[in-house]
Amino acid sequence: VTDRERVEHRVGGIDEFPAGTHKVVKVGRLREIGVFNIDGKLYALPNLCPHQTGPLCQGRVTGAVEAAANDRGTWDFEWVMQGEVITCPWHQLEFHVPTGRCLAFPHLKVRSYEVVVDGGDVRVRI
Amino acid sequence: MYELNASEDRREGLDELLVVDCDVHVHESPGALIPYIDRRWRPSLELIKDYPETHSYLNTPGFSGGGTGQGDGPMFPSGSPGPRVVSTPEAMRSELSAIKVDIGILFPDHLLKLALHQNPDYALALSRAYNAWLVEQWCDPSKGLLGVIIACPQEPEEAAREIAKYANDPRIVGVYLPTAGIHPLWGDRRYHPIFRACEEAGLPAILHSVTVITQNFPYNLGDFDTGLAVHGLAHPLAIMANLTSMVTSGIPVRFPNLIVVATEAGITWVPFLMNRLDKEYVERRREVPFLKERPSYYLKRWYYSTQPIEEPADLRQMALIIQAFDGEDNIVFASDWPHHDFDHPMKVDQIPLSPPVRRKIMGENALRLFKLDRTGARLEQ
Numbered sequence: 001v002t003d004r005e006r007v008e009h010r011v012g013g014i015d016e017f018p019a020g021t022h023k024v025v026k027v028g029r030l031r032e033i034g035v036f037n038i039d040g041k042l043y044a045l046p047n048l049c050p051h052q053t054g055p056l057c058q059g060r061v062t063g064a065v066e067a068a069a070n071d072r073g074t075w076d077f078e079w080v081m082q083g084e085v086i087t088c089p090w091h092q093l094e095f096h097v098p099t100g101r102c103l104a105f106p107h108l109k110v111r112s113y114e115v116v117v118d119g120g121d122v123r124v125r126i
Numbered sequence: 127m128y129e130l131n132a133s134e135d136r137r138e139g140l141d142e143l144l145v146v147d148c149d150v151h152v153h154e155s156p157g158a159l160i161p162y163i164d165r166r167w168r169p170s171l172e173l174i175k176d177y178p179e180t181h182s183y184l185n186t187p188g189f190s191g192g193g194t195g196q197g198d199g200p201m202f203p204s205g206s207p208g209p210r211v212v213s214t215p216e217a218m219r220s221e222l223s224a225i226k227v228d229i230g231i232l233f234p235d236h237l238l239k240l241a242l243h244q245n246p247d248y249a250l251a252l253s254r255a256y257n258a259w260l261v262e263q264w265c266d267p268s269k270g271l272l273g274v275i276i277a278c279p280q281e282p283e284e285a286a287r288e289i290a291k292y293a294n295d296p297r298i299v300g301v302y303l304p305t306a307g308i309h310p311l312w313g314d315r316r317y318h319p320i321f322r323a324c325e326e327a328g329l330p331a332i333l334h335s336v337t338v339i340t341q342n343f344p345y346n347l348g349d350f351d352t353g354l355a356v357h358g359l360a361h362p363l364a365i366m367a368n369l370t371s372m373v374t375s376g377i378p379v380r381f382p383n384l385i386v387v388a389t390e391a392g393i394t395w396v397p398f399l400m401n402r403l404d405k406e407y408v409e410r411r412r413e414v415p416f417l418k419e420r421p422s423y424y425l426k427r428w429y430y431s432t433q434p435i436e437e438p439a440d441l442r443q444m445a446l447i448i449q450a451f452d453g454e455d456n457i458v459f460a461s462d463w464p465h466h467d468f469d470h471p472m473k474v475d476q477i478p479l480s481p482p483v484r485r486k487i488m489g490e491n492a493l494r495l496f497k498l499d500r501t502g503a504r505l506e507q
Contacts, residue, residue, distance in 0.1 A: 052469065052470040052472060052473050053470060053472055054470075060204070062203040062204065063203070065202055087204055090468075090470075091466070091467070092204055092466070
């Protein structure tokens, strides 16, 4: 599918997606999409975890831990990406919402849908 | 047999395929068992009936105490809304249907830690209460919900009587052997009454562990820093230790009709254990002269459930591993619903197997193991 062939689907009004929240919307008969508002920018991911088909976007949004080696031979943990990480409620696999990147498996990425805000309407391009 | 695109017959969808799930967990809160436990122990359950379970999952004092080694480290905010539990058979039926399971075999939650109880009378009373509660409140062959009763390892003679009591109950299809922290291991002669009773009842004996750190095998899990390490090794080490104990003490020779089932340890270690014990047998047969064949001969008679199914990037490796221990007739699907590490059948179903082998592993082997017809009715013995 080329970009020109994608179709925009209205998924709600802008008021339904306040900053710091996310929700799952249905597009067409079967497709479920998670729409996230992170600091005023909207993102959309499939509500389908590539691991075991869990409802990815019905999980909670949090941050994530990263770690850097220190001279004491241990690791300095740091809490990063607060508000940008969705965790699948089935097996806790973490994904970075703005990029779709899976934190546990660098080669794995879920699809990101383009979100268009037009007046008061929110549409995703599929 | 194992090639992709085997075309000897049609590969039906998961919806059409018979899926028997050999490991599903009901939630027995202390309060639920009060009406079923011997009256002498009611005050003990009354005391803990309102103990909050959300933040101390399967760690209720006086019921399922003892460290898990998992919640003891630092906690991180996560997407988990807390432990999933299923508290009614109606909810269980609908949740199992949602993951395409037709028949579910019910195990406990808290009483996965039964072997850790120090008071044998209390452990026995809990096991009896649970068995009565499970049969009365949960099991219903017409709903595809069937139970396994707990064999109390602290009181083997009494456990044997309990097995005989349920031997012909159409709602009961097996005997659960508490495996976490069991001491001595299940090959010990003190458990013979339990195995004799299983054989006489025609019920399989099912090893099921849970992650605990105890002074018993495998006690030094406490050496690890993380839940990943502890949980990663707790289940397979417990299962391997108990299977090894049983085979090297001659259980399959003394009880030739006993069927043992290993659960919640995955399956990729099975060829390792078989080959390892066979190798030792070459040199040390004189220690086990009661074995007439190599250890793998006996281990191949028993059953192995899939969950947590290993997920190598190339799933053809799983087909080869299954082939490596002639597992097509001895592997049974399990989800472990509703626990955190449950498997949806789709993952086992992604292993490239021929349609007949796929049918066996997803359901038909379990029907033979539990002596059931396709509707969940127990066949006449």
